[in-house]
Amino acid sequence: MHLRDYDISQRYTATVRSSEPITAEDAEAEVRHIVMRVDDDFRFKAGQSIGVLLEEPDDFGNPYRMRLYSIANAPNPKSVEAGVEIELCVRRCSYLDPVSGERYPGMLSNYLCDASSGDTLTLTGPYGRNFQAPESPEANLLMIGTGTGMAPFRAFLHYLLDAQPERPGQVRLFYGAETGLERSYGNVPETDLGQYYEERTFKAFQILSAATHAGVPASLESVLEDNAGDAWELIQDPNTHVYVAGLSKIARVLDDTLGSAAGSDEVWQTTKRALMAQKRWSELLYD
Numbered sequence: 640m641h642l643r644d645y646d647i648s649q650r651y652t653a654t655v656r657s658s659e660p661i662t663a664e665d666a667e668a669e670v671r672h673i674v675m676r677v678d679d680d681f682r683f684k685a686g687q688s689i690g691v692l693l694e695e696p697d698d699f700g701n702p703y704r705m706r707l708y709s710i711a712n713a714p715n716p717k718s719v720e721a722g723v724e725i726e727l728c729v730r731r732c733s734y735l736d737p738v739s740g741e742r743y744p745g746m747l748s749n750y751l752c753d754a755s756s757g758d759t760l761t762l763t764g765p766y767g768r769n770f771q772a773p774e775s776p777e778a779n780l781l782m783i784g785t786g787t788g789m790a791p792f793r794a795f796l797h798y799l800l801d802a803q804p805e806r807p808g809q810v811r812l813f814y815g816a817e818t819g820l821e822r823s824y825g826n827v828p829e830t831d832l833g834q835y836y837e838e839r840t841f842k843a844f845q846i847l848s849a850a851t852h853a854g855v856p857a858s859l860e861s862v863l864e865d866n867a868g869d870a871w872e873l874i875q876d877p878n879t880h881v882y883v884a885g886l887s888k889i890a891r892v893l894d895d896t897l898g899s900a901a902g903s904d905e906v907w908q909t910t911k912r913a914l915m916a917q918k919r920w921s922e923l924l925y926d
């Protein structure tokens with residue numbers, strides 16, 4: 640779906656409460672964890688995205704520019720009366736002009752990364768009804784992501800911890816980044832994701848790599864390969880839901896790895912089509 644096809648008529652005002660870098664100072668990219676509060680009657684579900692609007696005409700004459708961002712937390716039902724808290728995980732982007740060869744700052748990500756406590760933003764949405772955690776605690780979750788693709792998985796884990804504290808379903812998180820993003824979101828004891836679940840059901844494979852292969856952290860590829868048998872076995876279980884999030888380049892790596900685990904690309908593609916038809920495959924990919 641193209642950005643201009645999103646309904647942006649319903650708007651909300653959000654006030655930034657904090658903005659902290661979650662990448663090391665010397666990291667190649669800057670990623671910030673931004674917390675904001677919406678006082679209007681805004682409701683969302685774990686895994687959904689919001690639109691951030693900037694009143695700045697674009698090249699097509701639209702008065703606003705809009706970009707989507709995954710909400711990196713789950714709704715807290717207890718805080719509804721005092722407003723709704725939204726957390727984002729935003730990478731400061733830039734792009735290379737193919738004609739001039741010059742590098743320009745991405746407009747919306749820089750606008751967000753430059754926002755500080757007390758600033759107000761205009762939001763639309765939420766969007767993405769299809770990227771949601773299964774309601775059954777019996778369901779297995781296989782989550783695979785890169786970079787800021789961690790944001791919806793963080794929301795899923797918050798939701799599962801809160802809504803399904805005793806869950807027999809298996810949870811697997813394969814996550815790779817080349818930015819040092821795991822410093823805060825990784826499965827390090829006593830930090831964010833380290834607190835989730837007993838090891839029997841939850842395994843997080845955090846991968847940090849400077850080397851990349853076609854834009855995908857090389858070690859994500861190798862860790863996926865090392866664990867492809869486990870992932871493939873989990874996929875055979877009719878209770879398993881697969882989620883893929885982050886830069887779209889990961890889709891090819893996943894197809895290659897699971898194609899090998901399945902024995903052939905044909906078997907894998909047939910399985911993937913079946914997962915999609917049964918609504919057990921969800922993607923949130925962007926370029």
Ligand SMILES: Cc1cc2nc3c(=O)[nH]c(=O)nc-3n(C[C@H](O)[C@H](O)[C@H](O)COP(=O)(O)OP(=O)(O)OC[C@H]3O[C@@H](n4cnc5c(N)ncnc54)[C@H](O)[C@@H]3O)c2cc1C
Nearest residue numbers: 706707708709729730732733734745746747748787925926
């Ligand atoms: C459903 C959805 C959810 C998204 N969620 C997030 C999110 O949680 N966090 C986030 O930072 N971005 C997210 N994005 C990307 C975001 O919408 C913008 O595309 C991004 O912030 C760049 O916008 P810009 O206006 O700054 O720059 P633009 O001028 O639009 O793009 C600048 C360059 O950055 C590249 N780029 C865009 N996003 C990323 C990224 N996340 N990592 C690495 N390179 C990137 C683009 O390929 C482009 O070359 C999401 C996109 C979609 C479609």
